Amino acid sequence: MALSRTYDSVFKEIGEIHAKKHRRTHPLWVALMQGELSRPQVKEYLKQFGVVPLYNHFYHGPLYMSCPDPEWRPRMAEVVYEEGTGRIFSDGIPHWKLYLIMGEAFGISKEEMYGAQLCAGSLALRSYMTEVCHRGFLEGIAATSLGGEAQVVGVAGKVSQAMMKYYNCTPEQAAFYTVHEEADKDHSDAGIDFLKQFATTDADIELVLRTVRNTVEVWWAFYDDMWRVVQTAH
Numbered sequence: 001m002a003l004s005r006t007y008d009s010v011f012k013e014i015g016e017i018h019a020k021k022h023r024r025t026h027p028l029w030v031a032l033m034q035g036e037l038s039r040p041q042v043k044e045y046l047k048q049f050g051v052v053p054l055y056n057h058f059y060h061g062p063l064y065m066s067c068p069d070p071e072w073r074p075r076m077a078e079v080v081y082e083e084g085t086g087r088i089f090s091d092g093i094p095h096w097k098l099y100l101i102m103g104e105a106f107g108i109s110k111e112e113m114y115g116a117q118l119c120a121g122s123l124a125l126r127s128y129m130t131e132v133c134h135r136g137f138l139e140g141i142a143a144t145s146l147g148g149e150a151q152v153v154g155v156a157g158k159v160s161q162a163m164m165k166y167y168n169c170t171p172e173q174a175a176f177y178t179v180h181e182e183a184d185k186d187h188s189d190a191g192i193d194f195l196k197q198f199a200t201t202d203a204d205i206e207l208v209l210r211t212v213r214n215t216v217e218v219w220w221a222f223y224d225d226m227w228r229v230v231q232t233a234h
Contacts (some may be wrong), residue, residue: 004202007195010209014146017212023151024158029225032148033158035166037230042167043106044233047116051126053099053176054114056083058130059080059144066137072197090179098176102163105173109135128218132211140147141194142208147215157181 024151031037032045045077054106060083064076078088086093093101118126129148133140160177163169199208 003200003205005205008132008195009201009207010195012191013209014150014212017209017216018151021216022221023219024155026223027156028223028230029159033155033162035162035170038233039106039167041230041233043103043108045226046103046106046108047113048229050099050103050113050119050120051122051188052068053083054096055126055130056095058126059133062133063090063137063140063144066140068137069197072194086179089182090175093175094215095176095179098179102169102173102176105169106167117224121222124225125222126217128215132215138198138204138207139211141198142211143215144180145194146192146208147212148219151216151219152179152180 021073024033026124028045032042037045057080060076060079064073064080066074067073074218082088082090083095086095086098100110100113103109132143156177160174163174163177164171195208199205
């Protein structure tokens with residue numbers, strides 16, 4: 001059965017969803033990119049945001065297993081491989097380790113990072129992303145690529161620059177965000193291809209759009225709660 005709308009119109013609607021609550025407009029990200037946070041505040045931000053890179057295997061891992069197409073599965077394998085090894089975009093340093101290196105620049109040990117007291121928003125994001133990625137391939141990719149990673153490109157590079165300009169990080173210490181400017185563009189581009197291949201009915205499209213909306217809302221709530229906690233750090 002033919003779709004009642006074009007993929008271009010779906011892409012446009014996804015863009016409109018992001019435009020309403022894009023991370024680059026949130027006060028947390030604005031303050032970080034403009035160097036307005038103190039080092040203790042950045043330290044708290046890094047501990048809370050750790051639920052993304054330190055637990056990525058909860059998110060992308062299930063999608064490799066649930067991918068229904070053997071021709072597509074290598075693309076998912078590349079995402080998991082890059083996150084776990086860093087051998088595609090980050091010179092053999094896994095993304096979780098890049099994050100720990102950045103944390104060390106702010107005096108956060110590995111033990112402190114993994115043992116951080118997480119705020120409700122961080123706990124909610126980790127739970128949501130874990131659960132949605134276990135529901136099935138369609139929803140999982142909609143959440144990770146079309147919902148989450150789509151907002152990284154154009155922001156990660158600026159965060160990397162801010163880390164070096166305002167917080168005296170070396171390029172090696174800021175590499176986590178430098179790498180994600182490129183890596184997440186690749187991941188989100190894969191999401192666009194995915195939509196054309198796997199969302200083949202109106203019901204599929206509605207599920208994808210609902211998942212993107214829900215994901216954007218959860219991430220925004222994550223930023224809101226992190227912003228609340230970060231402002232109390234001294």
